[in-house]
Amino acid sequence: MNPLALLGVLSSAVFSGTSLLYTTLGEIVGERSGIVNLGLEGVLLVSASAGFSVTYLTGNPYLGVLTAVIAGGLMNMILAYLVVSRQANQLASGLALMFFGFGLSAWIGREFVGAKIVGLPRLAVPGLYRLPQLYASLLRFDLLIYLAVPVALLIGWLLFRTRWGLGLRAVGESPDTAYASGRNPRLIRYQALWLGGMLAGAGAAHLSIAYAMNWTEYMTAGRGFIAIALAIFAKWHPVRAVAGALLFSAAVAFQLLLQSSGVQVSPFLLNTIPYVLTLVVLIAWGGRRRVAAPASLGRVYQGAE
Amino acid sequence: MSNPPDRRRAGSAWAGLARIVLRYGAMTLLALLLFGVILLISGKDPLQSYRDIFVSTLGSTYGFSEVVVAMTPLLLTALAVALPSRIGLINIGGEGQLYMGACAATWVALTFGSLPGWILLPIMVLAGMLGGAAWAWIPGMLRARGIVNETISTLLLNSVAPMIVSFFVFGYWHSPMDTNKTPNFSPSARLPTLFDTRVDLGLVLGLGLLVLFWFVMRFTRWGLEMRTLGGNPQAARLNGIPTRRYIIGVMCLAGAVAGLAGMAQVSGYYGVLLANFSRGIGFMGFLVSWLAGGSPMGIVVTSFIVAIILTGGNLLQLTRDLPYSMVNILLAMTLFVVLARPSFIRKRNAS
Numbered sequence: 178m179n180p181l182a183l184l185g186v187l188s189s190a191v192f193s194g195t196s197l198l199y200t201t202l203g204e205i206v207g208e209r210s211g212i213v214n215l216g217l218e219g220v221l222l223v224s225a226s227a228g229f230s231v232t233y234l235t236g237n238p239y240l241g242v243l244t245a246v247i248a249g250g251l252m253n254m255i256l257a258y259l260v261v262s263r264q265a266n267q268l269a270s271g272l273a274l275m276f277f278g279f280g281l282s283a284w285i286g287r288e289f290v291g292a293k294i295v296g297l298p299r300l301a302v303p304g305l306y307r308l309p310q311l312y313a314s315l316l317r318f319d320l321l322i323y324l325a326v327p328v329a330l331l332i333g334w335l336l337f338r339t340r341w342g343l344g345l346r347a348v349g350e351s352p353d354t355a356y357a358s359g360r361n362p363r364l365i366r367y368q369a370l371w372l373g374g375m376l377a378g379a380g381a382a383h384l385s386i387a388y389a390m391n392w393t394e395y396m397t398a399g400r401g402f403i404a405i406a407l408a409i410f411a412k413w414h415p416v417r418a419v420a421g422a423l424l425f426s427a428a429v430a431f432q433l434l435l436q437s438s439g440v441q442v443s444p445f446l447l448n449t450i451p452y453v454l455t456l457v458v459l460i461a462w463g464g465r466r467r468v469a470a471p472a473s474l475g476r477v478y479q480g481a482e
Numbered sequence: 483m484s485n486p487p488d489r490r491r492a493g494s495a496w497a498g499l500a501r502i503v504l505r506y507g508a509m510t511l512l513a514l515l516l517f518g519v520i521l522l523i524s525g526k527d528p529l530q531s532y533r534d535i536f537v538s539t540l541g542s543t544y545g546f547s548e549v550v551v552a553m554t555p556l557l558l559t560a561l562a563v564a565l566p567s568r569i570g571l572i573n574i575g576g577e578g579q580l581y582m583g584a585c586a587a588t589w590v591a592l593t594f595g596s597l598p599g600w601i602l603l604p605i606m607v608l609a610g611m612l613g614g615a616a617w618a619w620i621p622g623m624l625r626a627r628g629i630v631n632e633t634i635s636t637l638l639l640n641s642v643a644p645m646i647v648s649f650f651v652f653g654y655w656h657s658p659m660d661t662n663k664t665p666n667f668s669p670s671a672r673l674p675t676l677f678d679t680r681v682d683l684g685l686v687l688g689l690g691l692l693v694l695f696w697f698v699m700r701f702t703r704w705g706l707e708m709r710t711l712g713g714n715p716q717a718a719r720l721n722g723i724p725t726r727r728y729i730i731g732v733m734c735l736a737g738a739v740a741g742l743a744g745m746a747q748v749s750g751y752y753g754v755l756l757a758n759f760s761r762g763i764g765f766m767g768f769l770v771s772w773l774a775g776g777s778p779m780g781i782v783v784t785s786f787i788v789a790i791i792l793t794g795g796n797l798l799q800l801t802r803d804l805p806y807s808m809v810n811i812l813l814a815m816t817l818f819v820v821l822a823r824p825s826f827i828r829k830r831n832a833s
Contacts, residue, residue: 215574215637217657254820265821268574268633269772272765279762280810284520287805394807402641409634445649452638459630475633 178309181315182437186430188315192388193320194426196221199380200404201331201411203249203373208408209286209336210351210369211473212260218401219278220252224381226286229392233289238297242321242382249378252278261366264477279395282435286392297321321383326419326450330377333345333415345369351470352478362478380404399448406455413471425451500778506787506820513816524804535794545793547679551751553789554681555580557688558743560785561695562614562736564776566632566775569697569711569732575621575636576740576762579614580644583741585647586613588664588755591671592655599670603807604774606671606745607687614741615734617643622733626726633656634735640764648757655755663756673750675742684746691739692778708732766813771818788813 200221214220214395232238252274259270297319308482333476336342345365347355384400385392407425411417432447518528539545559576566573587610594602648662657665684759699705710729711718719725724808743763748755770788774780795809 235717259818261823263822265823266772269817270821272574272769273814275765276762276810277818280808280814283805283807284524284811302655389515394805399641402637406638406641419767434784443653445645445652449645452642456630456635456638459629459634460624463629482654 181464182434184315184433187444189433190423190427190430190461191318191322191432193201194422195325195403196380196384197400197407197426198212198325198329198422199321199383200400201380201407201422202329202415203376203378203380204404204408205413205415205418206332206336206345206369206376207373207410208474209349209413209471210345211352211471211476211478212248212256212366212370213267213271213405213475214253214256214274214370214373215268215405216252216256216274216278217271217377217404218397218399219275219282220249220377221381221384221397221401222278222282222395223252223285224249224378225396226282226289227383228378228382228390229292229294229385230285230289231425232294232386233292236295236384238295239320241294241386242297242379245386246378249376249381250371251376253374253377254367257367257370260477261363261370266477267475273475275401283394286394289392292392294386294390297383315338319383319387321379321387327345328379329415329419332376336415340418341365341368346471349473352473366478375402376405403451406444406451409470410451410455425454467478499783502762502780503604503783505644506775506784509819510787510816513812513819516815516819517812520808526804531798535790535797539790539793544679545613547677547681549786549789549793551680551682551789552792553785554684554688555743555747556767556770556785556788557692558684558739558746559764560770560774560781561691561778562740562743562764563768563771564774564778565695565739565779566732567738567771567776568712569708569728570715571625571729571733572633573618573621573636573733573736574633574745574768575618575729575737575764576638577760577766578640579617579737579740580744580747580760580764581643581647582617582737582744583610583614584744584755584759585643585650586610586741587656587745588748588772589650591667592664595668595671597670599672599674599758602670603749606749609748610745611738612741614737614739614744615776617739617741618737619730619778622730625733626729644760646756647755648753651755651757659664663754665754667749667753671749672753673746675750675832680751682741682746682750684750687742689782691742692781695700696778740767743757743767769817773817787816791816 200217204214204217224245227248228241231244232241235241256270256274259265260267299317299319300323301317330482336346344355344360347358348360348362348365355362381397384397389396403425407418407421411421428450431445432442433445435442512530521528521531537545539549559580562579563573563577587606590606590609590794591602594605617639620639621630621632624630624635648829651664652661655664656794657663673684675682676685699708707718707723710721711723711725715725747759747763752759766788770781770784791813792809795806798804798808799806
């Protein structure tokens with residue numbers, strides 16, 4: 178296998194994995210505060226369609242990214258209102274949000290199917306011009322890709338090195354205890370979902386504005402669910418999510434390479450890797466307490482009054 | 483959202499039902515109001531749209547039969563959620579189990595398509611149920627041994643099953659003309675339809691199983707033991723109820739029911755296995771069961787309402803030139819309203 182092909186795999190893995198990474202980070206933030214967002218798929222679709230249509234209408238991809246990010250946050254606010262303020266069942270609320278996203282994104286994007294946009298510009302890293310043209314072109318990424326790992330580190334720092342993160346994780350483990358120590362579980366969960374939605378929105382923006390550069394209904398094709406699996410796979414840690422996202426997308430990118438060298442592996446079986454691997458990891462952990470999910474994940478916080 | 487108590491006076495059951503219908507009626511109205519805003523923004527007349535939706539679904543025998551067609555798989559996938567919920571298990575895996583049931587039934591239909599219907603169909607039903615049951619056995623077994631929570635494992639397996647179906651369809655089963663679907667099933671592999679409509683035998687199976695579910699839960703030892711297990715697992719264990727066997731068995735049964743829904747979809751509704759045919763029927767089943775609080779009668783009513791919304795969506799697409807998927811907004815609005823339970827329609831003696 179020549180290095181160029183390997184670089185190609187890596188480059189395409191980075192491209193397809195970026196949206197996954199942002200989305201996973203968003204799910205991790207939410208789940209760390211105790212809220213599982215099954216509606217992620219719908220959030221992604223709405224962000225992707227909103228970002229795409231704004232990019233098309235204004236011709237400015239950065240404005241599109243901003244729109245997608247805000248749209249993601251707003252979608253999560255619906256979930257936050259239902260599960261935090263109205264104390265609704267998280268799973269049912271998440272699935273309802275998913276269907277809402279299916280419909281809303283189809284509505285937003287209905288006039289933009291097949292539209293062409295100027296995607297997020299790719300920026301060369303200074304210094305890389307010395308490489309041969311072919312290599313350099315494989316290493317030209319867009320802003321969202323360059324920011325992906327720093328954002329993951331930032332989220333890691335926020336969750337594990339700040340007072341706010343400590344409070345968020347405390348709420349995720351035991352809202353009552355967090356309340357007793359002077360935190361406001363409801364407010365923190367709203368904040369976590371807002372941040373998580375914005376991150377998912379960034380992922381969706383990368384998908385529709387930088388990677389696919391078009392809009393079709395259901396274009397996310399299960400990425401929301403992969404992100405939910407990946408959040409578990411990464412043991413709810415942002416930095417491990419980077420490795421996970423790269424691993425999962427490399428597996429799919431690798432398939433292209435295999436195909437070109439004559440080895441036939443069904444893409445559908447390769448697409449099951451994220452889910453199967455996560456299940457295998459869960460089995461390997463065997464329900465041990467040390468690696469368990471945030472303790473209050475999925476539970477309704479009734480309030481302390 | 484509590485399950486109905488076990489003992490209830492005969493008269494109050496109907497009163498309770500009336501109250502539920504009234505409550506959901508008011509909520510649906512609010513949802514229609516919200517969705518109307520979106521129709522208005524799209525430049526459509528909401529009142530006219532709703533009138534058309536109503537006329538096209540409940541206004542004619544054909545429309546009504548189409549609603550029943552859309553309702554059929556929901557009955558089964560909702561039951562696949564309601565059954566495990568009685569022993570405290572959360573099965574979000576209906577979608578995946580449905581796909582595996584469809585997959586297994588299709589294999590039978592394609593392999594033994596020349597057999598006469600009276601022998602082929604029972605084998606297909608059995609295969610569909612086995613396919614779904616096998617898929618649900620994995621989470622059941624993992625849960626019974628305390629290894630993986632069934633909520634997570636069913637969710638993960640949901641995404642795997644459609645890929646397996648696609649693997650077979652694209653790789654081996656596709657018809658010469660298409661890549662994403664099998665050849666049409668032979669007539670003997672089609673579930674018979676009723677009264678010259680598209681309503682098929684799946685409806686009878688669904689309603690029959692719901693009655694059976696109600697009967698078993700209420701009048702048999704299994705039902706009693708399951709209710710004990712759901713109410714107080716520790717007491718159940720101390721009383722010698724085989725917890726593990728129940729967890730695995732009930733999950734397999736739930737998978738079998740969802741698998742049957744998949745079989746009915748490919749054998750009755752489509753007559754062909756299409757990759758990614760479901761688009762969330764399993765998830766809708768979860769929502770239906772949740773809205774109905776797992777009660778059989780509630781499942782029938784809720785499925786019917788959801789089916790009206792889904793069928794009405796065709797109209798939006800045909801005469802209002804809006805994407806079909808927009809019907810999901812109306813569905814979600816209804817769900818949001820129910821989930822948020824606004825105070826003016828909340829039950830007075832809320833539990």
